[in-house]
């Protein structure tokens with residue numbers, strides 16, 4: 001059985017500066033979203049428990065061939081990539097079509113793990129869209145996974161309840177950020193990562209028809225924040241401020 | 251040609267908010283509104299009591315646990331209602347459904363939508379991007395659209411002349427997701443989105459000072475909320491008092507924030523507060539960029555001190 005993990009490269013959010021309300025993305029390195037690292041860790045733990053082969057899939061601009069080393073170093077065995085600079089402007093539906101195309105190239109996918117939301121856009125659509133395209137069952141917001149005899153036993157954590165579920169493989173899950181604590185790669189793992197198998201596909205290799213984009217972005221600006229920016233030096237000054245603002249009832 | 255809108259959420263309060271949003275569009279476009287309820291008579295009468303025409307599905311064998319099954323049913327209801335725009339709630343159930351449904355319907359989809367407006371005859375939606383650092387204004391270019399609206403982004407619809415309730419028959423696929431058990435989590439009765447005052451604690455607060463945070467909140471007539479790791483890693487609070495991108499978006503009159511670094515995924519949940527005071531022992535903490543009142547200090551001192559002064 002192959003365990004598949006989908007990871008999306010995003011600009012390192014910590015390094016994005018805002019200039020004239022616009023995000024400055026040039027020069028910002030690409031990395032994987034935090035929750036996608038949890039998805040990878042979940043995959044590694046299942047690999048350790050079941051002995052499967054772990055494949056990461058990712059679609060992105062050509063830098064994805066470099067970014068993916070991070071996932072190979074941490075513990076993925078192979079990578080299937082769609083690398084095309086057109087991908088930077090694709091919407092969730094188009095990304096889902098491409099990922100579904102990549103997953104179809106994989107023999108015997110057992111469990112396919114996504115993050116609950118990507119690190120930048122966090123729309124939470126891609127996993128369930130891929131499930132629909134591939135005709136697979138799916139469970140989102142998963143906080144626990146075990147696999148036995150081709151059945152996945154899952155916990156879905158909703159806002160107010162936990163559901164205990166069983167699904168026959170193959171299936172798609174999307175995981176929550178608190179499902180685990182992602183491990184870091186050792187130095188030898190980082191060195192070996194470059195030698196692991198990477199299958200890179202052009203969009204034309206995938207044999208899929210990609211629909212037109214359904215989303216058009218009119219503007220993307222940082223919100224205006226107008227704050228008083230007053231420094232307080234003592235507890236008394238804090239109390240005074242609360243008093244002046246009218247929050248102390250006495 | 252757009253004919254109508256359909257609203258659906260598993261939660262009654264969210265469904266009533268969707269109704270408000272749909273009415274905003276109806277006023278501008280004349281599109282008709284239908285609501286859908288699944289095995290929830292109470293919600294059906296609440297929606298009808300707020301003036302919505304409701305399709306009501308009653309089917310004991312139907313479980314919400316399989317998003318594929320629900321998506322199929324919502325799709326059939328949309329066809330019946332001739333609806334091209336589907337409004338869902340952006341709670342976890344709603345977001346899980348959104349992707350499936352959009353894919354089934356060939357629809358463009360936005361989730362976590364916080365606002366909508368008509369600009370030059372087109373519907374424009376706003377949502378956060380880049381983890382909350384930016385707000386994007388977006389349109390859907392396909393004729394069909396699935397839009398998941400953030401809880402509390404719109405007021406719940408009030409009562410109005412009753413709408414019709416119509417039983418709807420749908421055919422559903424076999425479920426592939428077997429539900430063994432549901433355990434309700436103790437979510438407490440605290441609703442941080444309705445609090446006027448929030449005392450918010452982050453990882454820079456020690457466990458023994460939580461009682462002081464509660465005392466401050468109580469004295470000011472507010473509630474205690476927290477950053478994500480305080481609930482998910484430390485488990486000091488239930489997840490429903492998390493402020494931020496994956497928690498709640500709050501607009502209190504006052505937020506006093508202790509020991510939170512101020513990453514965008516947090517600040518997006520509190521930046522609409524009227525007044526913000528922040529206490530952090532790192533003078534360069536991002537949180538200060540968002541604060542009306544900044545105090546470089548140790549929360550171990552300010553929390554007990556403020557609690558004492560207010561009580």
Ligand SMILES: Cc1cc2nc3c(=O)[nH]c(=O)nc-3n(C[C@H](O)[C@H](O)[C@H](O)COP(=O)(O)OP(=O)(O)OC[C@H]3O[C@@H](n4cnc5c(N)ncnc54)[C@H](O)[C@@H]3O)c2cc1C
Nearest residue numbers: 006007008059091092114115117118121122123124125126
């Ligand atoms: C400002 C702005 C706003 C945008 N808003 C929208 C929008 O509202 N709707 C929309 O359709 N598009 C939108 N886009 C385009 C969007 O960034 C891309 O469609 C994005 O690649 C889709 O990811 P997502 O954030 O929807 O993924 P999600 O559905 O949040 O991702 C869930 C999981 O799917 C997997 N995954 C997602 N994408 C990939 C990938 N490329 N490779 C590998 N794994 C992946 C990961 O495991 C991830 O954790 C926007 C773009 C910009 C610049």
Ligand SMILES: Cc1cc2nc3c(=O)[nH]c(=O)nc-3n(C[C@H](O)[C@H](O)[C@H](O)COP(=O)(O)OP(=O)(O)OC[C@H]3O[C@@H](n4cnc5c(N)ncnc54)[C@H](O)[C@@H]3O)c2cc1C
Nearest residue numbers: 452453454477478494495496497509510511515531532549
């Ligand atoms: C997709 C995604 C969604 C997320 N959603 C959310 C969300 O909804 N809400 C959320 O909060 N986070 C969210 N996060 C996590 C977020 O990025 C931050 O990791 C988190 O907000 C950090 O919490 P914190 O500020 O409490 O902790 P830290 O970042 O550890 O900060 C602790 C702060 O306390 C200060 N401090 C330490 N000791 C003291 C002291 N004695 N006195 C005073 N100050 C002290 C430190 O200087 C520091 O600034 C999300 C992340 C991702 C990737």
